[in-house]
Amino acid sequence: MNKYLSLLIFIAAFQGVNAQYQTENLDLENNYIQPESIVKVGENHYFIDFGKAYFGNVEISSTQSQNDSLVFHLGEKLDGEFHIDRNPGATIRYRKSKLNQLLANEPVSPKMSPYKRNTTGAAIILADSIGAIIPFRYCEIENLKIPIESIQIKQKALHYKFNDDASAFSSSNAIMDSIWELCKHTIKATSFTGYYVDGDRERIPYEADAYINQLSHYSVDNEYTMARRTNDYFINHPTWPTEWLLHTVLMFHADYMYTGDIEPLKKHYDNLKLKTLMDLERADGLISSKSPNLTKDLILKLGFKKANTQIKDIIDWPPAQKDTGWKVALVEGERDGYEIVPVNTAVNAFYYYNLKLMTEIATVLNKTEDAAFYKKKAELVKTTINTKLFDAEKGYYIDGEGSSHSALHANMLPLAFDLVPEEHVASVAAFVKSRGMACSVYGAQYLLEGLYKSNEAEYANSLISDTVGDRNWWNMIKVGSTMTMEAWDVRHKPNADWNHAWGTAPLNAITRYMWGIKPKTAGFKVAEINPKLGKLTHTSIKVPTKHGFILADFKKETDKTDRYTITIPEDMSAEFILPKTLKKAYLNGKKVKRKALHLALETGTHHIKIAY
Known part of the structure; x- marks a missing residue:
């Protein structure tokens, strides 16, 4: 089998067959941004830098007409001074377009060809009136025969309504400040569909992406409609990774804590029960995606359109090279060598946290018996994990039942989800620190949470502001991105994009855990x-x-x-x-x-x- 065929099959499973969601009548707006610099690079050839990448197009107006055509280049990346990379690789965006003529006093935008993958199928579809857009920072204009002084060119940025003044951060660490600003801009710029989507390659909501996006959005703006719209989307449009399903309860609980509104919990309570994957539980409380209870009937109840959908543990993304065929820097992907056994620690840590939150949700909804039921189950799962999946000699967790390996993920997740008994927090945290940033930008969310919770703030701060190598947020700025990237670097994920909000963990970690500001009671009362x-x-x-x-x-x-x-x-x-x-x-x-x-x-x- 061609090594890329398995990759295509693997990726296709993510896309599913969903009804198209469109952006009509959502609170999207255009922001017109002036250039930071305009440089003449040749005869009739100009380079324009707008400072930051946004999703959109350029709009050009002129006091003079030009009857000859103009050529436009838009892109995210440079390959030389004042030159946009025409072949940027991965899913870094570039588009060339032509304007047949420029009429005086008639603002116009060049038309771009859309990417098929993010404008069909399960992608969130933009309104026809918006047209094709891409994320871009730079523009080049060729064959401009009228004086540059006679034209006005703006970056026409599309995004969801956003209050720039709702948040701010500064500190004695300039690198940390830069990372926070990178993340804040990402939250604003990636809101262009009115849903929390994964990035420009697919423009599809995924639960894990959306949860991190949600927490970061809450940290910079007090607008909650987009989060709620995305949460509703997942009720009938789940995605196949086991852990992604197990983010659903987390998202609805976060919505309740920030808004105080119990209606979504009431409306979707039965579906949230299913999304805990409690049906896959065995007698000792642990769950497995290999359970015989994962029937076709349950698959359909979970919201999948096809009964033969395969639910699979993912641990972290991108996965191992053997799963994808990619030649990547780490052949085990971002899993730190995790041994994925049928009953594993990462999945069951998520399951425990689901039960813990469902206890709170049932209590809020006055479902007293259910609350007691979930509390009892949570206690059982916690006991079983700490009995069967904890290596007492080493002082930290193994990857799962029957495994002798211990990966970062098997330990950072128990720390993040308050699974670790007090007497073992120090040894588990020490192991987590020994692994460094052995996870993806997604996994970093839980790494940072676990570290702050276990009083390792200085180490967590050092990870956020690290500048050595490429496995850090500073590398995203260093390579030229103005939004957080899908992966630490394209060498770790060859099709990575430069506009993925699941890379914004530092933003919500600084707000919610370093500064420690979050709702104690629902609605931030x-x-x-x-x-x-x-x-x-x-x-x-x-x-x-x-x-x-x-x-x-x-x-x-x-x-x-x-x-x-x-x-x-x-x-x-x-x-x-x-x-x-x-x-x-x-x-x-x-x-x-x-x-x-x-x-x-x-x-x-x-x-x-x-x-x-």
């Missing part, structure tokens, strides 16, 4: 603020909520004194979690009781001093 700032000497953040914006500022005055200024908007309060190592704390000038675990912050501005 009460916020939790639990800073784990590592060695940063100063940092400020603005976090959107449905009630307004939380403002937080930190300064390390001395080695033993920290100062925080926190502003809480109206109609909400917050709990500021105090570090366990403090000696004294002061709230608005008043000394706090020594045994206090947190500070209650009401609406308004508060000054907190902590001495060590």
